[in-house]
Amino acid sequence: xxxxxxxxxxxxxxxxxxxxxxxxxxxxxxxxxxxxxxxxxxxxxxxxxxxxxxxxxxxxxxxxxxxxxxxxxxxxxxxxxxxxxxxxxxxxxxxxxxxxxxxxxxxxxxxxxxxxxxxxxxxxxxxxxxxxxxxxxxxxxxxxxxxxxxxxxxxxxxxxxxxxxxxxxxxxxxxxxxxxxxxxxxxxxxxxxxxxxxxxxxxxxxxxx
Amino acid sequence: xxxxxxxxxxxxxxxxxxxxxxxxxxxxxxxxxxxxxxxxxxxxxxxxxxxxxxxxxxxxxxxxxxxxxxxxxxxxxxxxxxxxxxxxxxxxxxxxxxxxxxxxxxxxxxxxxxxxxxxxxxxxxxxxxxxxxxxxxxxxxxxxxxxxxxxxxxxxxxxxxxxxxxxxxxxxxxxxxxxxxxxxxxxxxxxxxxxxxxxxxxxxxxxxxxxxxxxxxxxxxxxxxxxxxxxxxxxxxxxxxxxxxxxxxxxxxxxxxxx
Ligand SMILES: [Zn+2]
Ligand SMILES: [Zn+2]
Numbered sequence: 001x002x003x004x005x006x007x008x009x010x011x012x013x014x015x016x017x018x019x020x021x022x023x024x025x026x027x028x029x030x031x032x033x034x035x036x037x038x039x040x041x042x043x044x045x046x047x048x049x050x051x052x053x054x055x056x057x058x059x060x061x062x063x064x065x066x067x068x069x070x071x072x073x074x075x076x077x078x079x080x081x082x083x084x085x086x087x088x089x090x091x092x093x094x095x096x097x098x099x100x101x102x103x104x105x106x107x108x109x110x111x112x113x114x115x116x117x118x119x120x121x122x123x124x125x126x127x128x129x130x131x132x133x134x135x136x137x138x139x140x141x142x143x144x145x146x147x148x149x150x151x152x153x154x155x156x157x158x159x160x161x162x163x164x165x166x167x168x169x170x171x172x173x174x175x176x177x178x179x180x181x182x183x184x185x186x187x188x189x190x191x192x193x194x195x196x197x198x199x200x201x202x203x204x205x206x207x208x209x
Numbered sequence: 210x211x212x213x214x215x216x217x218x219x220x221x222x223x224x225x226x227x228x229x230x231x232x233x234x235x236x237x238x239x240x241x242x243x244x245x246x247x248x249x250x251x252x253x254x255x256x257x258x259x260x261x262x263x264x265x266x267x268x269x270x271x272x273x274x275x276x277x278x279x280x281x282x283x284x285x286x287x288x289x290x291x292x293x294x295x296x297x298x299x300x301x302x303x304x305x306x307x308x309x310x311x312x313x314x315x316x317x318x319x320x321x322x323x324x325x326x327x328x329x330x331x332x333x334x335x336x337x338x339x340x341x342x343x344x345x346x347x348x349x350x351x352x353x354x355x356x357x358x359x360x361x362x363x364x365x366x367x368x369x370x371x372x373x374x375x376x377x378x379x380x381x382x383x384x385x386x387x388x389x390x391x392x393x394x395x396x397x398x399x400x401x402x403x404x405x406x407x408x409x410x411x412x413x414x415x416x417x418x419x420x421x422x423x424x425x426x427x428x429x430x431x432x433x434x435x436x437x438x439x440x441x442x443x444x445x446x447x448x449x450x451x452x453x454x455x456x457x458x459x460x461x462x463x464x465x466x467x468x
Contacts, residue, residue, distance in 0.1 A: 026228035121303060121452035122222065122263065122310035157262050161296030169299075 015041065067138060069114040069131045071096045079112060086110045088148040092135065092167065094118050094155055098191040102153065107200035110151075113138065118159040119166060130163070132170060139174055149177045151206055155191055156181075168209040179206040211273045213283060216240050217290055219329055220265040221313045233261050233282060235269060236312060236329060241322040245271055247282040263309055264333070266290045277319075293333045300341035303459035307452040308332055308349055314446050315357040324356045331421045341460050343429030348416040350438050355417070359445055361387055361438075363405075363413040368394040373410045380405055382437035384444045409434040432462035 011019070015037045023033035040048060064070070065077035068090075072078070079085060089110030093099050099112050115130040139147045152167055154160035168178050182205035191199065216237035223233045231247045247261055261267070261282070268288035271280040295301035312329050316322050332349045339345075354361060365372045366380070367388040373380055378391045381402040389410075395402060405413075412430035419427065429435070443449050 119302070119455070120263075121306040121455040122313070122450075123224075124451035126455045126458075157260065158264050158294060158296040158302070159262065161294075162299060162302040165297070165299055165302075 064114075068112045069116060069134065070099050070112055084109075088146055089151065090135075090139070090147060090149070091151040091153050093153045093191065094160065094163075095192070098153065098155075101191045101194060102199055102203070105196045105199035105203070107203050110149075115154070115163070118154055118157070118163040120159050127166060127170075132167060135167075136170060136174065139171075139176060147176050149179060151179050151181065151203070152209070153181045153191065153202075164209070178209045180209050181206050213270050213272055214240070215268055215270050216243075217288070217326075218243070218267055218269040219293075219309075219326070219333070220261050220263055220267070221309045223262050223265075231261055232279065234313060235261075236316060236322060236326050237269065238323050238326040241320050242313075242316045242318045243269075243271070243280055244318065245269070245280040245282040247285070261285055264293045264295060264305060266293055266330070266333075291330070291334055293337050295333075295337055298340060300460045301336055303452070303456045304341040304346055305333060305336055307346070307450065307456045308336070310450050310452045311350065311353060311442070314450065315353055325353065328352050328356060328421065335422055335425045339425055342425060343435060343460065343462060344416065344427045345421070345425045346456075346460070347413070347430055347435060347438060348419065348421055348424030348427075350442065351413070351417045352421065354438075354441070354445075359387060359441070361413075361417070361441065363389060363410050363417065365389065366391040366394055373414075374407055380410060382434075382441075384437075384440050387441065403433060403437040403440060405433050405437060406431060429462075435462040 011034065015034075018040070019030070019033040019037045022028055022036050023030055025033075028036070040051075043051075061073040062071055063073070065072040065080055066075050067080045068077060070077050070079060080087075086109055090113050091102060091108060091110055092113045092115060093102065094115055094117060096114055099114055102108050102112075113131065113135045115132065115135075117125055117130050119125060119127065119130070135150075139150070150167075150171055152164040154163045154167075164180055168180075171178050181202040194202075216239045218235035218237040221234045221236055221242070223231055226232045226246065229249050233245050233247060234242065235245065236242050265285070267285040267290065269282055270284040270286070271282045273280050293305070295305040308329060312325060316325050328349070332345065335345055351361060361382075363373060363382075366378075367383075367386045367390060369391060371378060371391050371393075373389060378393065380389045380391055381395055381404045382388070383390050383395070383402050389405070390402070409430045412428065413434050415427060416424050416430065439453075
């Protein structure tokens, strides 16, 4: 346990333990964690059980969609299972958070594919560590011509650009139209932190690779 | 509070920390390698004109903290520094990432690294302007090793000093010697020996001496020489660099003599 979580005299060990766990969350410091623990202590027992069960349920049920590798609590996610969406267009993103950013913009009705990262050779992340092979298999597994376009929506960073380039090359033999999000996103910014209008603009002004 | 300091820096590594922070390792000319944390970087872009990601070349403003903790990065400005954008070519990207990782591995925090900064800045500039080549890779490796105190000598036998190319002797690079042994001196037991063709010996000497921009215009030494440098780096660092496999896939070694 770090010095920060040595425990405060007057705070029972059970609360120190909870505060320590809460402080692992992004944006939560020691003070906030202690305040949250105090709030949780004041909750009725049933609500605390509800919270604890929802955490466990999420952990036990949520996995990855076998087709697009987005988050899902069954083998095929809601997007992949939705026959109202256009499965002829696949938008490739780095992370599930990026997928949600595009969904929030309500400007895309196709399917997704989540790579789970971008090329980062110095971190030991190469093409085989991303879901690139499964994307190719997914397109090859469909009748020829049924995937009309792959939109590469990796971040506008150097690693995102290199990943887009690698993907475009890997997709070339499949003869699928490949596009890249327009640089509506300021260079170096994450999709995840872009506003709805920016995401829509980047989608509508995508350019062919 | 410590005074704000400023330094031109090349970001070697960067990773997200928590919701909006970024932890950065950067090579500065004046203060060597620095580890820092940029708070709120991913959300508020005002203080950070440029993103802090590998290859970012920025004027870093930072405040030191006691006990050698990560410095607080307060701002990052472009300040007219050369922009490195190797994301438009996979061989460039792979070689650039390798250069950053090698620098990160060979440069210790707190040491004077002006020479290494100038070398890395020069090499990344050449990389982005002229593209990736094995000559650039080898020249950078040899020069950075020399800067770090591992100057490799390809001119003569480490034991008997007979010059490379004399008496029709064959030479091999022996990792533990950091240089060549002639066939007469090389005992059968020496490990990690890599036989080097005469043409590779000459080329390695040239790449060692020439400035980085001139070295780029040279043909690369062949795969045997690349292998020798590789082995020496792995021996020195006691590990393989993580970016090596991707680099070798994107920029294969030259196997034939180039004219
Ligand atoms: Zn799915
Ligand atoms: Zn000798």
